[in-house]
Amino acid sequence: MTRSIAQLVEAVVAARDDIAAIRSAAQLISIVEDAPERLPELIQAISRLAEASRPRHARLLLGVTGAPGSGKSTLVDAMVAECRTRFPERRVGVVAVDPSSPFTGGAVLGDRVRMMRHATDPKVFVRSMASRGHLGGLTLGVRGAIHVLGLLGCDVVFIETVGVGQSEVEIAGVADLVLLVLAPGQGDSVQLLKAGLMEIGDVFVVNKADKPEAAKVHAEVLAALELDKQVHAGEVDPLSAESGDGSQAGDALAFERGRCGRVEPRACLVSAQDKKGVVELVDAVEEIAAGVAGPSHEESGLAGRARDGFGRPAGRTSSGHRTVQAVACASG
């Protein structure tokens, strides 16, 4: 007995308990994962619901990207735990994307291994997805999953990207904030920053602070962010800007891009494994989120974009005025 999208949407909302809601939500995600072209049908079914007594979309979409092995999944696990402690009554969602084999189309999806302690928590929903040939770090099903997790009542949704590297800018068009995870021993992390990932990160998380080399990576990231700031400040022609320092021109551009123009990138040192610095990281994320969210939340602010999909141009090269902030987190 396969149920239609509309029936499943009703079933999620009318479910008598968490288990029933979760099962319907999971089936709904599968439908839009296998047939992404049916996304409008899903969105319509959700919007047709009787006057919402609670929001039907997540308050905060958090992208988590970075090289394989940097600790994205472990970090998501730790942040989910912190969110659950902080807001025990709120639901948390995770969508984690791993690559499909280009040869067979098969995939081993392993992100969940790090998050299994949450499996039996009815307030945590984790969904693994294969990239299915989609380049850019996500997969077509992610959009549908975000809608369904919003419908299910998730307050925060984490989106973990494939993490293959420099082309993964798509996440910036989907998430409200992007956490870029770096770790010592991941090759030259600063090289990664230079190669285009700099622009998509809102919070640069230097993970594995329990390793001695992490402090050096943290310092490098701070230096790279500072340099980025100077370079972009220099790009603005002082004559065309109203004020000499060019900051207003920067503001205008950032505003046009509709995202995080007001967000100053931060660098944060954490150990996801030892749960050090995670509280401070969630503090930083919540602080940024509070600043970004505004009265126009519905249409243009947090999570509003996700309804329109991957459309927003990635990058934020114009925010030349931003200042670098180091968040005091754990040391080794």
Added chain:
Amino acid sequence: MPARVPKPRILIGKPGLDGHDRGAKYVAHVLRDAGYEVVYTGIRRSPEQIVDAAVQEDVAAIGLSLLSGAHNVLFKRIIDLLKERGAGDVLVFGGGTIPPDDLPGLEKLGVAAVFTPGTSAKTIIETIDRLLAGRAKP
């Protein structure tokens, strides 16, 4: 990669206390190479964790790797939990050192297939393909 109807998703889990994951990882990779999307959940999972994950992942099948000797109890618990969650249609298969005498009992429980050590990749794939045929999503 050409567009295709995706094969059903399969969750591989390893309940029980021993820490050997070679069998589970082997089956995961065999199935991946046959074009399946496999959700790997790691070792030492409780039946509750495996079933709740399977429901969230909306998999068509769960494959259990069992070496610990508690297979009869664990299979039964997982099949019971699936029914409790309204997910009794999820196929359950297993692999590991399971004595031949136990196989009829497992079949009666509803375990769809058991791969004992030495089962070829080809046999695993053919069996899973056959069991999941017709479950391909519309």
